[in-house]
Amino acid sequence: MMISQPDSTGHFGPYGGRFVPEVLMAPLEELEHAYREASADPKFQAELGDLLHNYAGRPTPLYHAKHLSESLGGAKIYLKREDLLHTGAHKINNCLGQALLAVRMGKKRIIAETGAGQHGVASATVCALFGLDCTVYMGEEDMRRQRLNVFRMRMLGAKVVPVTNGSRTLKDAISEAMRDWVTNVHSTHYLLGSALGAHPYPLMVRDFHRVIGEETRAEILKREGRLPDSIFACVGGGSNAIGMFHAFIGDEKVKLIGIEAGGHSDRLGEHAARFSGGSPGVLHGAHSYVLQNEDGQVALTHSVSAGLDYAMVGPEHAWLHDQHRSEYTSVGDQEALNAAMTLAHKEGIIPALESAHAVAEAIRRAPAAKGELYVVNLSGRGDKDTDIYRENLPELDEQNPVHV
Amino acid sequence: MSRIQSTFNGRKALIAYITAGDPTPEKTPEFVAALERGGVDLIELGVPFSDPIADGPVIQRGADRALKAGTTVKKVLEIAKKIREKSQIPLLLFTYLNPILRYGLDALARDAKAAGIDGCLLTDLSVEEASPYVAAMRKAGLDTVFLAAPTSTPERLKLVGEYSTGFVYLVSRTGVTGERAELSNSVAPLVNSMRAETKLPLAVGFGISTPEQAHDVAQLADGIVVGSAFVRIIEQGGDLEGFARSLRKGIDG
Numbered sequence: 001m002m003i004s005q006p007d008s009t010g011h012f013g014p015y016g017g018r019f020v021p022e023v024l025m026a027p028l029e030e031l032e033h034a035y036r037e038a039s040a041d042p043k044f045q046a047e048l049g050d051l052l053h054n055y056a057g058r059p060t061p062l063y064h065a066k067h068l069s070e071s072l073g074g075a076k077i078y079l080k081r082e083d084l085l086h087t088g089a090h091k092i093n094n095c096l097g098q099a100l101l102a103v104r105m106g107k108k109r110i111i112a113e114t115g116a117g118q119h120g121v122a123s124a125t126v127c128a129l130f131g132l133d134c135t136v137y138m139g140e141e142d143m144r145r146q147r148l149n150v151f152r153m154r155m156l157g158a159k160v161v162p163v164t165n166g167s168r169t170l171k172d173a174i175s176e177a178m179r180d181w182v183t184n185v186h187s188t189h190y191l192l193g194s195a196l197g198a199h200p201y202p203l204m205v206r207d208f209h210r211v212i213g214e215e216t217r218a219e220i221l222k223r224e225g226r227l228p229d230s231i232f233a234c235v236g237g238g239s240n241a242i243g244m245f246h247a248f249i250g251d252e253k254v255k256l257i258g259i260e261a262g263g264h265s266d267r268l269g270e271h272a273a274r275f276s277g278g279s280p281g282v283l284h285g286a287h288s289y290v291l292q293n294e295d296g297q298v299a300l301t302h303s304v305s306a307g308l309d310y311a312m313v314g315p316e317h318a319w320l321h322d323q324h325r326s327e328y329t330s331v332g333d334q335e336a337l338n339a340a341m342t343l344a345h346k347e348g349i350i351p352a353l354e355s356a357h358a359v360a361e362a363i364r365r366a367p368a369a370k371g372e373l374y375v376v377n378l379s380g381r382g383d384k385d386t387d388i389y390r391e392n393l394p395e396l397d398e399q400n401p402v403h404v
Numbered sequence: 405m406s407r408i409q410s411t412f413n414g415r416k417a418l419i420a421y422i423t424a425g426d427p428t429p430e431k432t433p434e435f436v437a438a439l440e441r442g443g444v445d446l447i448e449l450g451v452p453f454s455d456p457i458a459d460g461p462v463i464q465r466g467a468d469r470a471l472k473a474g475t476t477v478k479k480v481l482e483i484a485k486k487i488r489e490k491s492q493i494p495l496l497l498f499t500y501l502n503p504i505l506r507y508g509l510d511a512l513a514r515d516a517k518a519a520g521i522d523g524c525l526l527t528d529l530s531v532e533e534a535s536p537y538v539a540a541m542r543k544a545g546l547d548t549v550f551l552a553a554p555t556s557t558p559e560r561l562k563l564v565g566e567y568s569t570g571f572v573y574l575v576s577r578t579g580v581t582g583e584r585a586e587l588s589n590s591v592a593p594l595v596n597s598m599r600a601e602t603k604l605p606l607a608v609g610f611g612i613s614t615p616e617q618a619h620d621v622a623q624l625a626d627g628i629v630v631g632s633a634f635v636r637i638i639e640q641g642g643d644l645e646g647f648a649r650s651l652r653k654g655i656d657g
Contacts, residue, residue: 009532017532017533018530018532018533019501019528019529019530019533020457020528020530021457021458021527021528021551021553021575022530022550022551022552022553022555022556022560022564022575023553023554023555023575023578023579024555025530025532025553025555025556025560026553026555026556026557026560027555029557165464166454166455171455172455175455175456175457178457179457179458179459179460179580182457182458182578182579182580183578183579183580184578185555185578186578281502281505281506282500282501282502282505282528283455283502284455284457285528290502292502292506294506295476295477295478295503295506295507296453296477296502296503296504296505296506296507297453297454297471297503298454298455298502
């Protein structure tokens with residue numbers, strides 16, 4: 001059975017590691033130590049389990065998408081409903097875990113970055129719950145795209161700091177959060193929202209999301225008496241995907257398929273497909289696949305979905321990719337929008353744009369997969385994307401003359 | 405003893421950081437000449453990177469200007485060659501790991517040496533990850549300077565001392581690069597702890613921008629590094645030589 005664990009220095013094969021300014025090295029060692037202690041502490045696990053169940057709403061349903069499956073005439077498709085969690089996406093799993101850890105470490109202040117705003121909202125939520133001071137860094141462009149989530153964060157008591165550098169998206173928000181952390185490391189915990197960054201973050205974030213795959217595995221065995229043939233999850237940094245994949249890594253017959261953002265073309269700068277368009281490099285604390293130019297400058301990215309619009313993929317995905325244990329493909333903006341419409345019509349579920357990328361790949365493959373079982377991780381709900389759906393579906397908008 | 409280390413003999417070293425190629429590659433050799441006339445002993449030649457997480461707004465803007473002007477690693481090495489036509493001032497490449505990885509560690513070490521570079525400092529490369537890099541640099545005869553910080557544990561300071569050649573760069577406080585009104589009180593304890601681990605010269609940087617601060621730090625350390633204040637002067641088209649001279653006076657006075 002294949003092992004996918006970082007070694008003692010946080011490497012997944014050649015990927016991962018700890019590439020940060022010296023100021024952060026000792027604090028990362030301290031965080032790793034605190035995390036290992038907490039994860040072995042039954043009291044910590046019981047408290048987290050209680051919050052996941054009674055506050056966040058776990059376990060989430062595994063829903064048989066009968067109408068979608070029938071309309072495609074092939075694979076039987078299940079949806080793992082992470083979108084039904086409190087705050088509307090899987091992000092809350094990790095936020096509850098890290099907030100409990102921050103409290104345990106005596107940190108009073110939390111900083112976070114956010115792309116689509118889901119991690120920002122989940123961070124603001126747990127800070128409200130635990131009485132922690134919360135600052136969220138968000139690219140100015142993403143604040144425009146995700147106005148509703150900005151408002152939700154503020155309503156929850158968080159300070160949202162617009163980031164105006166570079167592409168004004170997730171990459172720049174992470175850089176700015178890291179600058180804050182370098183400065184305030186004594187008082188502050190950096191609640192990183194994806195399976196990215198320096199060790200122990202990729203390990204810790206994955207562990208907090210591992211419950212997604214564990215529940216799915218147990219439930220599908222109960223319902224179908226066998227494991228799925230293919231599992232689909234969108235990959236930005238890759239937290240929902242690694243949380244879903246991890247329980248299945250040893251099940252070699254289960255195909256693990258990660259879907260990156262194809263944006264609007266395969267030209268550098270117009271997508272976020274790190275595996276097809278990038279190469280190994282170091283960014284934001286880790287070694288992994290990154291979109292960069294020939295001089296090692298990190299490239300700009302584009303996706304209609306802010307949560308997938310990032311130049312680097314988490315290091316464990318890079319390792320799984322090189323080991324051929326999981327495969328990565330990409331879905332473009334328009335195909336993701338179409339998949340969201342299909343899911344809305346067939347199942348009455350409006351997915352987050354990120355998750356719509358995973359749905360799209362399942363829709364592509366299902367017709368040729370009669371008799372197979374698919375699981376799609378529906379990582380988030382689409383409420384936050386209403387403005388973008390409106391922009392892209394003008395024929396449905398009554399303020400638009402076409403409708404009348 | 406390397407050209408970098410020997411610059412600390414005799415007097416307290418004034419070290420200036422500027423971003424190569426800011427605002428254009430043509431300007432950098434002129435700036436280096438002005439700094440040298442003003443009494444600077446060593447130049448940290450910044451290679452601009454798109455995502456400089458350890459830098460404050462002034463140096464970020466400098467990197468943006470340099471990148472817009474087409475500055476690449478290759479171009480920075482050409483700038484170094486140009487500087488070497490007229491000056492023997494020690495040159496330390498100062499950047500982030502990714503542009504160097506992309507160039508190739510061995511190729512970089514070889515080409516940097518040929519261009520007259522004396523050593524290298526990578527802000528986001530910790531000693532734990534540094535073995536391949538240190539091997540490549542040693543082979544080419546280049547110094548490797550590492551950072552020590554107020555948060556570094558005694559075990560880490562020991563490793564930083566072991567991996568460094570030329571000098572050790574002490575970060576005066578937690579935070580990004582940038583000018584500060586007050587000096588951090590973590591400087592003296594850090595200098596003392598590092599002295600216990602190494603005989604190498606110790607330079608202190610981050611937040612030093614006035615002759616008075618330079619004077620105070622020079623009482624403790626063997627060298628002081630000024631970065632953002634110089635980059636700001638470049639941004640405003642000010643007098644690099646005059647400012648360097650005032651810092652020199654502060655150190656020597």
